[in-house]
Amino acid sequence: MNTLRAPVNKIIPFSNVDGPGNRTAIFFQGCPFNCLFCHNPETIHLCQSCGVCVKSCPAEALSFDHEAVAWDSGKCVGCDTCIRVCPRDASPKIRWMTVEDVLREVRRAAPYIEGITTSGGECTLQNEFLIALFTEVKKLGKTCLIDSNGSFNFEADPRVLEVSEGVMLDVKAVRQEWSDKLISHPREMILHNLDYLLSVGKLYEVRTIIFPGCDRENGETVRYVAERIQDRCFYKLIRYRPYGVREKYQKLLGEEETDAAYAERFAALARALGAKKAYVV
Ligand code: SF4
Ligand code: SF4
Incomplete structure (x- = not known):
């Protein structure tokens, strides 16, 4: 019997925004990044029981x-x-669940879903758990997608890819200074994963956030991604929205959301460079 446990922030039984079709989305607690624009910062750290x-x-x-x-x-x-x-970007409302606990919820939703998507936080922090979970979900005839910030070295340990349809990868910044500001983390592994996942046919989608007024930074990232992915996967350009962003960071990023027409300019650029499946949300 598998005794692994993982911290689960929440499970959404039916989601139509976490990959193709209707999916059960499982959000794990914990993330190695601290992105300025994070909309669910309560998933970053584990609770320290400060009270x-x-x-x-x-x-x-x-x-x-x-x-x-x-x-x-x-x-x-x-x-x-x-x-x-909470002063620590944590949540007291997490559940330490076994694979069987999660499967029970997936089985309940199974007649109505195409598959599951694991997210976070950063779900690849729970790599062994994902491998065990996906192995069982496959037996139900369902697909498994990984929503990742790209911090995990998939090439060094590709086991999870063998039981998954692919990865939805965040590529937030290609310029080092922009990356340092946005995600407080080196971007090399993310860019390595972009190339590696493409090369093994396991890149389902790339996501980039488009920030208002950041012509150069947005353009550099979109160009870099589009030239690589071409029409081999979806490219989702997400309009920055300040709602849910921590107040101290809203001040740094600005309090306006990205205008749809402005974001469309970058989607048009991506498509012109060959990323035919680029779109704005
Ligand atoms: S979730 Fe509550 S107990 Fe845990 S670190 Fe935050 S404030 Fe403290
Ligand atoms: S009722 Fe208590 S535990 Fe539930 S969300 Fe509110 S503060 Fe948190």
Whole structure:
């Protein structure tokens, strides 16, 4: 019996924005990046049981259990006060789940889904768990996609790709200074993964965020990606939206969302360079 456990932030049984068709989306807790524009920063760190949120919960759904914070989902009213007050970009509302726990939820949704997508946080931090989960999901005749920030070295350990249809890869920046500012992480592995996943036919989609007024940075990233992927995978250009971004970073990135027509200019550039499946969301 597989005894692996992984921290799961949430499971959305039916999602139509996490890959093709209707999919169960599984969001794991924990991410090695700290992107300025992160819309769910509460998935970045594991809870340190500091107790700040316990005192703030209006429904008494949080308590200490042997010095760790315990969450009572039955009492929780979903107000997200705990997430707002957490000083560590964590959440007390995670579940340490076994592969069988997750599979139980996938099986319930199975008649209505095409497959599953694992996301985060960064799901590849749970590589062994993913391999075990995908192996079982395949037996149900469902597809498995990996939504990744590109920090995992897929070439060094390709086992998860063998049980997956492919990766939806974030390529946020190609210029080093832009990458340092946006994701606080070296971008070499991401760019390596872009080439490697293409070479083995496991790149399902690339995503780049288009920021308002950043002509040079947006253009450089879009050009770099488009010239490589051509029409071999989808290229999703995501308009920056400040909603959900941490306040301190909203100030750095600006408080305006990216205009649709502005983003379309970069999609047109990508298509002109051969990335025929480029589109804006
Ligand atoms: S979302 Fe957090 S603060 Fe709100 S009721 Fe649930 S546990 Fe308590
Ligand atoms: S979720 Fe955040 S505030 Fe709550 S106990 Fe954990 S680290 Fe502290």
